[in-house]
Structure formats: C-alpha cells, structure tokens
Amino acid sequence: MTAFKPVVALIGRPNVGKSTLFNRLTKSRDAIVADMPGLTRDRHYGNARLGRREFIVIDTGGFEPDASSGIYREMAKQTRQAVAEADVVIFVVDARAGLSAQDHEIANYLRRLAKPCLLVANKAEGMREGAQLAEFYELGLGEVIPVSAAHGQGVRSMVEAALDQLIWPDDTSEADEAAEEAIRLAVAGRPNVGKSTLINAWLGEERLVAFDLPGTTRDAIRVPFEREGRRFELIDTAGLRRKGRVFEAVEKFSVVKTLQAIESAHVVLLLLDATQGVTDQDAHIAGYILDSGRSVVVAVNKWDAVDDYQREQLQRSIEVRLAFLKFAPLHFISARKRQGIQALWKSIARAYASAMVKMPTPVLTRLLQEAVAFQAPRKSGMFRPKLRYAHQGGQNPPVIVIHGNSLEHVGDAYRRYLEARFRKAFDLVGTPLRIEFKKQENPYD
Numbered sequence: 001m002t003a004f005k006p007v008v009a010l011i012g013r014p015n016v017g018k019s020t021l022f023n024r025l026t027k028s029r030d031a032i033v034a035d036m037p038g039l040t041r042d043r044h045y046g047n048a049r050l051g052r053r054e055f056i057v058i059d060t061g062g063f064e065p066d067a068s069s070g071i072y073r074e075m076a077k078q079t080r081q082a083v084a085e086a087d088v089v090i091f092v093v094d095a096r097a098g099l100s101a102q103d104h105e106i107a108n109y110l111r112r113l114a115k116p117c118l119l120v121a122n123k124a125e126g127m128r129e130g131a132q133l134a135e136f137y138e139l140g141l142g143e144v145i146p147v148s149a150a151h152g153q154g155v156r157s158m159v160e161a162a163l164d165q166l167i168w169p170d171d172t173s174e175a176d177e178a179a180e181e182a183i184r185l186a187v188a189g190r191p192n193v194g195k196s197t198l199i200n201a202w203l204g205e206e207r208l209v210a211f212d213l214p215g216t217t218r219d220a221i222r223v224p225f226e227r228e229g230r231r232f233e234l235i236d237t238a239g240l241r242r243k244g245r246v247f248e249a250v251e252k253f254s255v256v257k258t259l260q261a262i263e264s265a266h267v268v269l270l271l272l273d274a275t276q277g278v279t280d281q282d283a284h285i286a287g288y289i290l291d292s293g294r295s296v297v298v299a300v301n302k303w304d305a306v307d308d309y310q311r312e313q314l315q316r317s318i319e320v321r322l323a324f325l326k327f328a329p330l331h332f333i334s335a336r337k338r339q340g341i342q343a344l345w346k347s348i349a350r351a352y353a354s355a356m357v358k359m360p361t362p363v364l365t366r367l368l369q370e371a372v373a374f375q376a377p378r379k380s381g382m383f384r385p386k387l388r389y390a391h392q393g394g395q396n397p398p399v400i401v402i403h404g405n406s407l408e409h410v411g412d413a414y415r416r417y418l419e420a421r422f423r424k425a426f427d428l429v430g431t432p433l434r435i436e437f438k439k440q441e442n443p444y445d
Helices: 018-026 070-085 101-113 131-139 155-163 195-203 249-264 280-292 308-321 344-355 361-374 412-426
Strands: 007-011 044-050 053-059 088-094 117-122 144-146 183-189 221-227 230-236 267-273 295-301 330-332 386-394 399-405 434-439
Touching: 007 018, 007 070, 018 044, 018 053, 018 088, 018 117, 018 155, 044 155, 044 221, 088 101, 088 155, 101 131, 117 131, 117 155, 131 144, 144 155, 183 195, 183 249, 183 280, 183 344, 195 221, 195 230, 195 267, 249 280, 267 280, 267 344, 280 295, 295 308, 295 344, 361 386, 361 412, 412 434
Parallel strands: 007 053, 007 088, 088 117, 117 144, 183 230, 183 267, 267 295, 295 330, 399 434
Antiparallel strands: 044 053, 221 230, 386 399
C-alpha cells in the first residue's frame, strides 16, 4: 500500500451506472445496484488499485446542481462535497440514453471548478466510437471515453487516464501494515430514529443525508473516523422495518446490507426513538444483534422531545422488553442538539475491549473452581455434573469452553450463575458472553 492515495469521485445524473462502475473499480458489491434511478443517496467510499497504484473511489447520488428543495438538494450537497474532496472527477454519462439538459448543467458546474475531469460514456458496449458518441463533445470537457461498467470494457484505460493526470511521489515504499485495526461501529435501528444525524454530529459535517423521511439511507455507508488517536469505521445502516412492510426490492437489498454490516461490526450502537418507545421491531433488531454475537451499546435518541412521564415509561419499557440486553450500557441523547453524544465513546470503547478480552486458561479454571466451591450444580438423578477446567474458545464475542463430566445436566440457571461470575471477574460490559460445555468421552464406552 502506497502512502499517497488520491481520491477519484464518480458523478453524473441518476441511473447512468455510477454504482456499477464503483463496484467494478473496488472489486466489491458494496454499492447497491438496481435498474432504477435515485438509489444512491450518500457518499460511498471504497479502496481500489491499479497495479501498485492505490486510490479511493467515491460513489455519489444522482446530481442535480440546481436542486433547491427536498432530498435532491441534500444529495446535491453530498456530491459537491465529494467533488471538493476529489483529486480527479469522472463525469459519467449514459451512451445509450444520449445527451440531456441535466448533463449540460453538470458540465457547466465542472468547467467552473477547473479540476481534472474525465468524461466517460457508460453502457457503450457494442457501440462504435464515432457518431453515437459525437454529441457528448458538446459538453466541452474534451475526449469522450467509452466504457461498459457492467462488462468491464474500457474500465482499465479509463482508470489509467484518470491516474495519469496526477503527480505521483517517487517513494512507493510499503506503509506500516502493523497499524492498529480500526474499530468497526455500526449504528442500527428502525427508520428515521436519527442514525445519520448522529454520525453527522460526531463528524461535525453533513457527511450523510439526514432528512425527515423514513428510508432515506438505503445502503450501509462506511465512514473512516479518528478520535483521540484511535481509528474507527462508522457504518450508517438502513433502517430495518418489519418484514411485512418491506415492499420495494430496494428495501430488501437494504435489509441485507444492514444485516451484513451488523455481522461485520465489532460494536453495534442500537438507536431507539424516545418519541416512539420500544417497539417490537426494536426488540427484533436487538435480538438479531445478540444472535450475531456483537457487542452492543443502547442509546435513546430524541430524549429532549419527551416529558418526565414519558421518560419514566420508556425506562420501564426498556427494562422489560430489552431485558436480554441488561449487560449493555444505556445512554439518553439528542443527536440533533448534540447532547450526550460524546459520552457514548467511553461505552463503545469498553464494549470493544470486552469483546476482544483475552482470558488466560489458569485464571478461567481458578474462577470456575471458586464458583463450583461456592455453589455446586444440582444433582441429576445419581450424578452431579463435574466441571473440571475452562479455557477461552473465541473472541467477539468471548467464548468460554468448560470441560467435565455429565455436563448435559447443567441447567440454564447454573449457566447464568457462571456467566455472572465470569463477567464480574473480567469486568465485561456491552458484550454477550457464550459458555459452551464439552463433555469428556469415556474411553471404555
């Protein structure tokens, strides 16, 4: 990996194939692709490589430079920010649909910036480079590069042309690979609970589209972030609806992306809406996080919008409906007013440390023996389970494997008793703890 990583932004009107091109460049399926306009709304970053040269690609939503209201204005703001961050801009047009008035507006905007720019005609498979592409020269952005993002035709030549416009440093020495891994933090919850608003408040910029419309975020957007010398990767997820209310095919893709983001995270911040209370869907999402074994911190957003009586009812509801997350830290915040959001970081750090804790076998075995001496497991018929020794079987979540005899007779109550002892000894906060029993086989059977 080279120390110098330029930024390449993909912009254009809706449905010209920017996300398909993004996936082709990053060799991933990180951006949702479907045959409908307006699917991408936030800036979406990815890493790409051509030979020894690495670069960052930004996928953007459909660009309407003159959008004056609604979500299209927010999307345009995201695209302008991507262009400001970019070293090279790739302006993508649709070779099959031809030139449009919107293409002219975008071209006028780019010419005023005087930034390195390539004009790329996508969906050009099977086309000759002559008359069919001639109209795009009207935009006044120089040579038109025909590509097919779906089939990969012309993409390498396009990347080479983009990177050749940059001045690369002579030193291409390898960067330090021993750098500390970034903590992946996914923000999950129902639609419109304020996930994007919270991440924007942390970042101090309008990095994600935050709009008073459920379902604004449709992809799992990853944002690099550094705080007090520690690297994070913030993952803004699409809001999860009840299965029966997921109508659009796009929303089904979004649900898959959200579940994948939870699976890949180190810590999940479960965001609740104080004005809506704890719903069945909140409990469902919490259950999925628990089943995935991810560390979790619970935050109740819009705390400033409810009165004392509602706050008391909400706290009782959390105790009852999310009782299985009693190990998770609980915070009350207002992302819009930035109240209480900095305190979340201490809990996130503790949850991550708990998930990645190392438990030495001698310590675990001693704790197990002390627990059995204080309270032995109940007899089952003629036999009492014998718990002999323990060792760690995994991290994120921590897994403790206990060996012994007749362990199939250990009840759930005793399992919870052991879990409480181990949690207290290792100060585990915010992470599930899994205990597995492994019966020793009788060699004479």
